[in-house]
Amino acid sequence: MDNEEIAKVFNKIADLLDIKGVQFKPRAYRRAAREIESLSRGVVEIYRDGNLENIPAVGENIAEKIAELIETDGLEYLEKLKEEIPIDPGLLKVRNLGPKKAKKIWEELGVTTIDQLEKAISEGKVRELSGFGKKSEKNISKGLKIVERTRGKYLINEVLPVGGTIKGKLLDSNLFDKVRVAGSLRRHKYLIGDIDILGTSLNPNKAMDFYTGLEEVDEVISKGETKSSVRLDNDIRIDLRLVAGDSFGAASQYFTGSQPHNVRLRELAISQGYKLSEYGLFRADNEEKVAGETEESIYEKLGLNWIPPELREDRGEIDAAKMGKLPQLITEGDVNGDLHCHSTRSGDGKNELADLADEAAKRGYSYLAVTDHADAPGVISGIKEGDVEEHIAQIRALNERYDDVHLLAGVEANVQPDGSFRLSDGALEQLDIVVAGVHSHFDMEEEGMTERLLRAIAHREVNIVAHPTGRKVGERDSFSLNWEKVFDKARECNTALEINASPSRFDLDDRLIKGAIDRGVKLSIGTDSHQLRHLDFMQLGIYLARRGWAQESDVINALRYEELISWLEK
């Protein structure tokens, strides 16, 4: 039981209590979950020390439940609740369906799963419930479609470590010569359906025995000499394929995909008198194998530069490779800092300024922007007009203590419906950096929303527009924008658009990143960190940037400190 698992349990309890209509307790459990998630120490360790109740929001009762979870790996209280309310947790992720409506459709229609909800809607049953109507039905239906698009898929950050662990174990067994993670995970897509792993082995039977016998394996779906599929205890599916060593490159190319990329590549092979398969590149006339041991050899024979996996989506990469015009994709080493982070000054931020500075130094950053919420809506308190000076002063004082890391004093200012800000121009002017973000009124029509964003982009103190589409993965669609206008204005005003690296957002997405770059817009990769470990999201942001064809020169946080400062002057 790690911190995240325990937090998950408490969030689930909160959901179920919400449905029961219990007041205030859900809030208590959610608070506890959030505190536990953001701890830097392991809860198990704290438990051993007998200090559970020192954790904020953890009292006698929740401490007892944590102890039970650690000791027994389960929780009777949760099991009872689940029995009482057999609603699938996924159902509560549907937008426009809150606890009250979920309760109603369960009690009156017996709906407990997403499938049943879809059926009930298509049968017209939902709209007939009192308190529901045609509009409610339509809104829930919309929510269902968003869930549908991400169903059964995992975020890259959930799958990445799993792929790494399994690969490591296979290699350590000495039963495999080569092992490579392929598929969409190698292409660093942000949503992953399953993991594809490719290997070579001199002893396929033993190798497959070892693989299907791994301790993480919950179910063996199929098992053969060249292909076995398993489902892990965390429900992720992994396919392992064994190939001959001299086909490893061809198989690697084939199983990395994407399918459209492969189709284009095969057409190209045919046009040059070859045949390309997962076994290799062959001459069409006499079946002679001309390449296959490495990916490079295949691309080279076809007259192409080797194409980085992130680009293999049939979005022009094959033509670019033919002409030697593939981008030199940005790498982790190119990034010199993070330009979107929150401190405790944001109501929802956990980072102390000094910790942020230490962490930035540890990562070898030369700068980090502290961009706390300014007058954000809802519960999140933040920087008000009168707080700006103190915010700046604290950061300046801290900077005295560091030679190589510079904290930048900034805000994430809320773009109001008319495109203006609550903070005065005078206050914004004093800050080193201003990140502008839309956090309310998402449903505006395209024209109004575009005007709103254009005005923010054009503001002379605004440097970056955070999470420009407002999309939340699996939760909320992008709002409507005229992207040509947005890109043109951003280039004209030297305002960067953000690649928000937080897995809940991944915004801009790869297509829009490419679109922005094609129109000469600068990008900023920001983690939107609310906790120190969120700074790790930078890697995911770089993957996303690479999928959007970004080079070092497209990204402002690849600039050196002095260069960045002069860029921020607009």
Next chain:
DNA sequence: GCCGTTTTCGGCCCGACTGTTTTCAGTCG
């Protein structure tokens, strides 16, 4: 279920918006 210069009980964020109502309930941010 937690917490405390409101301190061992009483309070816990709240306004905007939407849809379903005929004065309000539910959801979202």
